[in-house]
Amino acid sequence: MKKWLLGAVAVVALGAGAGWAFREPLALMLYARGAEQALTSNNLDGLPDGLHAAFCGTGSPMPDPDRAGPCLAVIAGKRLLIVDAGEGAARNLQLMGLPPGRVERVLLTHFHSDHIDGLGALALQRWVGSSATAQLPLLGPVGVGQIAAGFNAVYQPDSTYRVAHHGEAVVPPSGFGLSPRAFAVPETTAVISDDGGLKVTAIRVDHRPVAPAVGYRFDYKGRCLTVSGDTVVSPVLMRAAEACDLLVHEALQPRLTRVLGEAAKKAGNAPLAKVMADIEDYHTTPEQAAEVAQKAGAKMLVLTHIVPPLRLAGLEGAFLGDARKRFDGEIRIAQDRDLVSLPATGGIETSRLGGTR
Ligand SMILES: [Zn+2]
Ligand SMILES: [Zn+2]
Secondary structure, eight states, X not given: OOHHHHHHHHHHHHHTTOOHHHHHHHHHHHHHHHHHHHHHOOSTTTSOSEEEXXXXXOOXXXXXXXXXXXXXXXXXXXXXXEEOOOTTHXXXXXXXXXXXXXXXXXXXXXXXXXHHTTHXXXXXXXXXXXXXXXXXXXXXXXXXXXXXXXXXXXXXXXXXXXXXXXXXXXXXXXXXXXXXXXXXXXXXXXXXXXXXXXXXXXXXXXXTTBOSOEEEEEEETTEEEEEOOSOSOOHHHHHHTTTOSEEEXXXXXXXXXXXXXXXXXXXXXXXXXXXXXXXXXXXXXXXXXXXXXXXXXXXXXXXXXXESOOOSXXXXXXXXXXXXXXXXXXXXXXXXXXXXXEETTSOOEEEESSOOO
């Protein structure tokens, strides 16, 4: 029987509630096939040449079972760069068929805990996944050295277990951990790297009292995407994103966070009510992000770092407000594992990596 036909029969039999006697061997057969597929292919090498934004985390510190912490994979050709690594980032990358072992470097927008608390797992997965002989470069504004040193210290005992158990050939000790590369936050923008046809520009943004804070612009083969990081409406970012194909912008809807604040007050939880009020003043609303995208001349706006979690389908409209009226292009609310592609040949394509939700 042809392989695909066998698979199809197995799926139908399982789905139709085949007798218990058949379920186990069929499940094992599918499991073995899935394992083979996972180990012989990845989605990185299958993408067309160009720039791609893969959403490995679209959430925030607020609990959301459907969203990992902030993480954006930027793929330029076959190169894989990560912007921020919130909790669950490494797990999502694996689910998306983007091997952590292929991560070339990580760029941090700022040092809020939700943007860095997945760094330890990511560095570990990248080390073990590729038998890396050099540390994972961690780029960020001045202060990034402290972040790298902290994670390296915390994961040091674990690294010795790995080496003792798997051997230096599999996990070379020199590849363990993060290697910080700090840059000074520019007055407005500064090119921080330009190699292999990929130019990365750091952009000063305003997330006060959190400082330093930056966004990034990526240019590759005539295509461009800009990532806001966390910020209020930033004229610097708007200018830096000018004529960029894709704007990936954070978004918080105060209309919805105020509902949570009121609920906290009623429950007698004054500290939480205060936090809910405070977070309004250092983020951007979906409507404002739409205006930024319009003024920058973006072709598409993707909202991420979604606050609050949208646990009911009907809430998406309430989250967006009248954002769609303020931007001529398409607006999307990012979901974990979304992919937005900017092929070198032109156009914008959207798809999902690692299955649908
Ligand atoms: Zn932040
Ligand atoms: Zn954040």
